[in-house]
Every structure is written in structure tokens, then in C-alpha cells.
Amino acid sequence: MALLIASNAAFAAPQYGLAMYGNPELPADFTALPYVNPEAPKGGAIVTGEGGTYDSLNPFIQKGNAPWQLRFLMAEGLMGRAFSEPFSLYCLLCETVETDPDRSWVEFTLRPEAKFSDGTPVTVEDVIWSFETLGTEGHGRYAALWGQIETLEQTGPNKVKFSFNVENRELALLVAMRPILKKAYWDDKDFTQSGMDQIPVTSAPYVVSKTEPGMYLELTRNPDYWGKDLPFMRGQANFDTIRFEYFADPSLVIEAFKAGELNAHREFNVQTWEEQYDFPAVTRGDVIKSVIPHQRPTGMTGFAMNARLPQFADWRVRQAMIEAFNFDYINEAQTENKQTRITSYFSNSPLGMRPGPAEGKVLELLAPYRDQLLPGVLEGYELPQTSGRELDRGAMRRALKLMEEAGWTVQDGAMKNAAGAPFTFEIVLKVGDDENQSIIDTYTQMLKQLGIDPKISVVDKAQYTQRMETFDFGMTPVRYGLSLSPGNEQYAYFGEAAADTPGSRNIAGVKDPVVDAMIARMLDATDREGSLAATRALDRLLTAGRYAIPLYAWNESFDAHVKELHYPTPLPLYGDWIMWREMTWYWEE
Template sequence: MVNNKNTGRGVFYIMSQQYIHLFKKGTAVLMLSTAFACAAMAEPTHGLEMYGAPELPADFTALPYVNPDAPKGGRIVTGEGGTFDSLNPFIQKGNAPWQLRFMMAEGLMGRAFSEPFTLYCLLCETVETDENRTWVEFTLRDEARFSDGSPVTVEDVMWSFETLGTKGHGRYAALWAQIERMEQTGPNKVKFTFNVENRELALLTAMRPILKKSYWDDKDFTQSGIENIPVTSAPYVVTDVNPGMYVELSRNPDYWGKDLPFMRGQANFDTVRFEYFADPSLVIEAFKAGELNAHREINVQIWDDHYDFPAVERGDVIKSVIPHQRPTGMTGFAMNTRLPQFADWRVRQAMIEAFNFDYINEAQTESQQSRITSYFSNSPLGMRPGPAEGRVLEMLEPYKDDLLPGVLEGYSFPKTSGREMDRGAMRRALKLMEEAGWTIQDGQMKNADGQPFTFEIVLSVGEDENQSIIDTYTQMLLQLGIQPKISIVDKAQYTQRMETFDFGMTPVRYGLSLSPGNEQYAYFGQVAAQTPGSRNIPGINDPVVDDLIARMLNATDREDSLAATRALDRVLSAGRYAIPLYAWNESYNAHVKELHYPESLPLYGDWIMWREMTWYWEEEK
């Protein structure tokens, strides 16, 4: 069974084709001689790492951040703001609980969050690839099963890739466009050959969710709703749902992989339940009332000031602070560089100068929260202070004539006085606006033609903290003669406006990992800047950014990848695309005393599904 793919698939195919020129000449077509030579070097293995070999040996007994002897039982109940109308997280249509994407299907391999980017076999028994990662081949486990007891087959794998890539959510299309050929190479073997040079593709392929083909034979995969609950190969199945109110999953007692070393100490709860609240502020109240038994707090002042209710004082509720070593990413307010108002970096720097972070931080958190210093800060991937040096400088020098001020010399977000009126910051902002062609005329910031400088700040309803911050910020902008329009819209309208980039400034959050990869194109790439619905909210349209992402992806060792990422961090930070807010270098989890987590924490800390998959229920003896 062979599937050759030669046709385009919309904008994502176009995106991948436009990026081909970034890779080494000649890699768009795979040469047979190279394939045969690499095949001779390939050997079956139990894991894949982005660079080098996995840390755990083939005979490992459990992941290092789980309690391998964790008891099974109990339940975890958490809350979410908003609503949902679908149980299919794999398609574009509808609004499914985001957790279902990770809980309803397994990949051929599973990710270990004790390492930057390492996968270990899950649905597959072994994996093979060549030195240059131009292809990857998986041997499925004979015992792998779906929740209905049927075996996971090569046919299911191939159907899943093609269906997700052509009919699924847009997040799956880019990888599908970069697969030249997929073929069944044995009774339990499936091989993928790529049409570009990109070392990450083998790992991305290994993580694609695998669905049951025959379940969808008489159903329309593209339609959302709650009447169809996809059959899963994962430890949990949806057993109870009330549309828009809650969804409950139960641990499958016949789960096929419960004895695998990779799964030992994971999927410990009998029940995982997500409650939904139209008003997000009610989530904490539901936790205090005992309707929820775990809650993640994101505001450090609320954490310190509002978690003194009786259950905490009695010791029935525990407050746990979980550190991590992953990048801060970028949380703040993005400026839409597609608009002429924000096309000039000096205007964007002026907006950053006018944002009195220290004053806002005192008002919001009593100055208890630190600020993001760059996109990859809090990690080894972050740019270093001062001028670029060594390998980073070598990578940036070819672009020196196109780089914004601060990239080579060093860039940092401005310090503010903490006083309500920071005159120094305002003087710097006024000077920058004047250099960009804007001056205060009759109390208003205007250009030479007398046109006022204004823009629209778009917020989603229920974002009380962002609204409070923006209210304070607009008072600061008034000192510059700038009066933006503030629009607070419902979730559906907000989503539509983000998809069409209909805003001047809006909240943004990029959660970056210790293994940045192809998703960087979706966040910051040129093609994504003009693709409706993309994650490139600020409209970053810089060929240097694309080139550095390509350097990062095609690095053959961690040192080169590290240098490329630090260089990228400099270009993004000095691009002044967003006004940075808080750095969450710790997470704050309140939970009932019966909920426990392993003593050994993963490198990523409180990360995706860490609570649901590695915590466990144990009552006091």
C-alpha cells in the first residue's frame, strides 16, 4: 500500500513550498542513492531525540517524573471558562474542550517531558530513521488496541494521516504537505518519506493522533457535535457529557497500554472531569465551594490574598508552587504591524515605553510578579545580555544591514519608575513618535497631514485582568495625546476578528517550549503573517526570522540549534512586536489534600496534561 502525494493542499501546502528554498539545495527531491546509503545505517530503536540519543535506555521501567507505584482510583475535577459544542478536537469546525486533543488519541510515540524533545515508543514497538531524518519507519505493537478492543492497524495509521492532513484542523496540514510518500512496508510497518530537509518531521510524524478508520466509515469527519464520540486508543474514554456544562472521561480498565513502561505511573485517576463556566471568574468560586478539587491560579496576588478560605486553614486544601525550566514565551499585548500605525518600529517602541509596567505590576500584583525579558527567557534558549557574541554573532552578521537597532548591540525592555506618571518614559516615547513623523497638535498626536494617531484595542469578554490593565494603559496613552478605541466583544466575535486580523492591539500569548520547531513558522513566519486564522497575530513579516527558524530546524547538533534560537530571540525581541507582561516561571496549583503529585518534577514543570496524567489520589492512612 503506497500513497504518493504530489498535489497541493491549500495555503499550508503553499507555505511549505515557499519554505523549501530555505533548506539546503537539492533536498526537495530525495535521491535514491542517499536513501539507500542511509537505510544501511538505520537501526530499530525505542526512542527518538531531536539531537543525539534518548536519555532512557531501551529497558527503562518508567519515566523519571512519575510515581511508578502510584495507586489507581479517585478523580480530578477542574474548571474552565467558556463553553463547548463539540467532542471532536481534530477538526476546524466547532469548539471542543482543548484537553480532548491530548486525551482521546495516542500517537505512535509519546513525549517525555523530562527531556527537551524526546519521544519513546507507544503505539509503535520500534522506530527507524536515517541519519539525516529524510524518512521514518514505525513497527506497530501487536497488542495496540482501540477502546472497542479492535487492533490498531497500518490502515488506521495511514487513514489518520491523510484524513487529518486534508480534512482535519489546520494544525495538521503543514506536516501532511511535507510528506512525499507513506507506504506500508510490512504487516505492521509503515514508512514516511519527506520532501524537505527538516529533522523535526520524524518526531512530528511520531506524535500525530491515530484514529480508528472504520468508526468514521458512515460519518462525516468534518462535522462537529456531541453525538459522535471518537473511538480512542488512549487510557480514557468520554463517558458523560452535558453540552457546554461539563465533560467527563473515565479510565478504561481494559486499556491496552497500562503495563507499558512508558505508561507506568500515568493515567491514575478513575475519572477526569472538566466543568465549564460562562463567567471565568466563577471558576475559583466553584473551587472554594468544593465543586472542583483542583485549580490552577495565574495571578500571584490573588494566590497570596484570596486563598485563605476555611478549607486551606483546615489543611483540606493544599497550595503547591511548581517551578519549571521552560521558556517564558510571550504574554502581553500584540501590535498589528499590518496596519500603517504600527509599521514603524519606533512607534512600537514608543508604545512599549508608555506602558508603565512597574506601576501596573504594583497595582495588579503588589509588584510580586517579574516581567518577561525575551521570548525564550528563563531557559538556556534565551538571548544573553549585551552584544551578540560567538556563534550567535556569526549567524546575525550576514543580515546586519537589515536588523533593527538592538539586535546586535543588545536589547532590553525599558525600566519604569513605578510612579503613576513616569516623565522619563513619556519623554522617550514622545521623541520616538516625533522621529516617526508624529507630534502633539492641539492636544492630539497627529502626523504632518493632521491625521490623528489612533487604533482599536480588542479584548474578549471576561478577561477582567486584561481589561483592568488596558484601562490603566489608556490613561498613560492620553498623556501622549493618544486615545485608542477599546472594544470588548464576545468569544465568537473575538475569534472571528483574530482570524481576520481586525484589531490594532490585542492580548497575545505564545507558550514556547525547550524544543522549538516548525510551530515557529506558524507563530512568526512570513507566510503565516498573511494567512487568515494563523497564530502570527502581530503580523511579523521578516525574512531574517524565517531564515533563523530554518537554521534552527536544520541544525545537526544542539549547539548550533541553541545559537540559532538565541539569535531568533534577539530578532523577535528587538522587533518590538508586543508589550510584554508577566513571566510565569512558577505555576500555582491549589488542590484537595487527597490529590498528590510525584516528588520528581519534569523539566517542563506543570505542563500539558501533567496533572491529569501523573497526579494520583491517595487518602490519608
């Protein structure tokens, strides 16, 4: 008993970091993150391009269209994430963190030197106000966490404690990453209505300095940034200026890079990367082509089918749509077969399902639900092989058989049900999405071979957003970027409750209680092995659920940049991840 008490006391002692399982990899006396150059020079600028425009500088509220980068560049949390580990945090605004073995509560001690960009100290009052305001008036992404906080209280001059009303080990880490804003700045302003005139005051190393919607957005490094000497920040925030140039036509971004208006560009088309990056600056060596590998899950990039609709409620229909999608032919036309295909939601990582039948702990988790599982979950699921010919007769025969089993047959040249109603649906695309438009144009010709003639609607960004929020589509492009530490966000992506919640990320309308059960097991796991098994089981459920037609796997990033821009090595586990360029690259002549 004495040993147990001592063990628990040690666990709840003040710490310098938190990991989802076990302890953080870095020691308490670490001097810098392992994937930065701690001696990186300060100065220079990184200039990249974006399509579209913005009408708000507050990324923390529902109203308006704020540049997505501001969520990550504008504010800091109590702790910062290390992308060299699956899910570990180290103290940033906080000096220490404490929690109990079950993580039913977490307490932070703020650093006395932590300051906002205007020089005022970050206080416990700011922390409490930030959580309450974001949770009740902020963007919907903050509401779920706020609802799981039982109490939020000041426990000392620089101490704040969160207690939770549910069992969820991830919550201690999630609260540590929420943005902290300056309360006093909003005393005479309406937080929910702020746009271009009110820029949130935060403690981050960069502040918004120049703006022109539709033209550019510029952030400048604060020379008085309070945390520049912290071990966690050493070798980060190296540029004096971070600038985003905006283009109404996204296809012009690459042309602006070639013309020298931008000094860094991330390419997403491997064929373009290999064939169009031979302009003079590249041949002279003034522009460098860097290929950045990573170990992140592929996530899902493809075309989601709306399982809420009767047309797509039957898994056999969804499988028929996948069969009819001649990936090899499309891949040849789009990339000359230079791009590999996604095989599951967590492929390219240890979290991905293993080939063949479920075994071991994964089988133990899924076996109790055997009668509820779709074909392929336990036996193993693979995407169909296609011939690469424009008309793949084998794939068409398989698709027709599946449609017939689901109650649809070709009548007078059109796919219809027993009542004679045609099988049709609407494919919704966004203006300017030329690559997906090209793919869909080819795909619809394939569907016509089955007697299916879908409607294609190309809408502007505002309409597209509104239609996605109300799930008003039959099929649409989808992108889920999944991490090496999946957590509560999986409910938002694939949970039953989110399927009917307007504006949720559950685009396909996944409503499977076994999916919810595996997410719960993943979150309840007390070690990495238990979480790994639950995630692999979840991967099987989602992949064999046939909710999306998978496209390309991006297992490496293609970054072109001027020779003065350098990235540090070794590369982080996550590779070219969110704000890696902006925060860890540096300028050196």
C-alpha cells in the same frame, strides 16, 4: 568506508525512541518515566474548572468548539513525549522506529497488542487514513505537516513508512506524535461535520463518558486500556475519572473551588494566590498550596501590536507604545509588584538571548544580515525601566521623541501626522477578560498623555475568534507558550508566510526574512549547540522587533488541590505542563 557503512546501518536500525539531537536519555530497558510514581495507586477523580462552554467532541476538525483538553487526552500517537527531556519520544503505539541519518524518512512497526477503546486492533490502514484525513479534512494545524510528506506507504504487515519532500529533521518526530483515529468508525459518517453526536474512537486510556455543554465534561479511564503495562505508561493515567466543570463566568471557577465543587485549581495571579487562599479548608490542611517551578521559556504574554497596519509598521512607534506602558505602576496595582516581567520570548531557559552584544555563534549567524537588523538586535535590547509613579515623565519624553522620529507629533492636544490625520487604533478584548481589561484601562490613560485615544472593543468569544483569524485589530492580548524544543511551529508563530494567512498564529504580523532564516537554521541544526545559537538569535530578532508589550513571566505554577491529590517527584523539566496533572497525579487517602 566500512566503518561509515556500519555506523549508518546502526543508526537506521530499529530503535525504541527518538531525540531531536543525539539519543534519548532513558535506556532501552527503562521501566517508567523518571517523573512518575510507578507504584501510584489507581482510582479517585480530579475535578477542575473551565470558563465558557463547548459544542463539539471532535478536537481534530475545524468546525465547532471542542474542549481543548481532548486533543491531548482523547488520542495517542505512534510515540509519546517525555517531559523530562527537551524533545525525546519513546515508542507507544509503535514497537520500534527506524530512520536514516538525515531523517529523510521514518518507519514505524506497530505493536500487535495496540487496540482502540472498542477492542479492535490499531492497524497500518488506520495510521494511513488518519494522516490523510487529518491532513486534508482536519483542523488547519495538521495541513502543514501533511504537505511535507512525499509518500506514506505500508511496508510490511505492521509497518508504515513516511518519506519527506523537504530537509527537516523534526518531521520524523512530528509524525510520531500525530493522533491515530479508527478508520472504520468514520465509514458512514462525515468527519468534517461531527460534533456532539460523534465521538472519535481512539486508543487512549480515557474515553468520554458524560457530557453536558456549559455544565461539565467527564472522561473515564478505560479498564481494558491496552497500554497500561507499557513502561512508558507505567505510573500514568491514574485517575478513574477526569472531570471539567464549566462556568459561564470564568471568575466563578475559584469560588467553586473554595466551595468544594472542584478539587484542584491552577491560579494565575500571584497576588490572588497570596491573599485569597486563606479560606478554612487551607487553614485546616484539607487543601494544599503547591508551587511548581519549571525550566520552560517564558514565551510571550502581553499585548500584540498589529504590524500589518500603517500605524504599527514603524518599529519606533512600537517602541513608543512599550515606553508608554508603565509596567512598574501597573504591576503594583495588579500584583503589588509580586510578579516579574518577561524579558524576552525564550527567557527563563537556556534558549534565551544573553544580555549585552551578540557574541560567538549567535553573532556569526546574524552578522551577514547586519544591514537588515533593527537597533538592539546586535547591540542588545532591554525593556525600558519605569519609575512606578502614575505619570512617568521620562518615559513619556522618550515616547514622544520616538513618535516624532516616526512622523507623529502632538497637534492641538492630539497625536497627528504631517497631514493632520490622528494616530489611533483599536484594542480588541474578549468578554470576561477582566485582568487584561483592567490593565488596558490604566494603559489608555497613559496613552492619553501622549495625545493618543485608542478605541476599546470588548467582544464575545465567537467575534473575538473571527477578528483574530482575519487580523482585525490594532492591539490585542497575545499568549505564546514556547517549549524547550522549538521547531516548525515557529513558522506558524512568526514566519512571513503565516503573517498573511488567515487564522494563523502570527498575530502580530511578523514579516522579517531574517526571522525565517534563523528558524531555518534552527531546524537545520544537527546538534544541540547549533540549535541553541539559532534560537538565541531568533530571540534577539523577536524581542528587538518590538512586536508585543511584555507582561508577567510565569516561571512557576500555583496549584491548589485537596490533600488526597498527590503529584510525583522529581518534577519534569517542563514542570506543570500540558496534562501533567491529569496524567501523572494520583489519588491517595
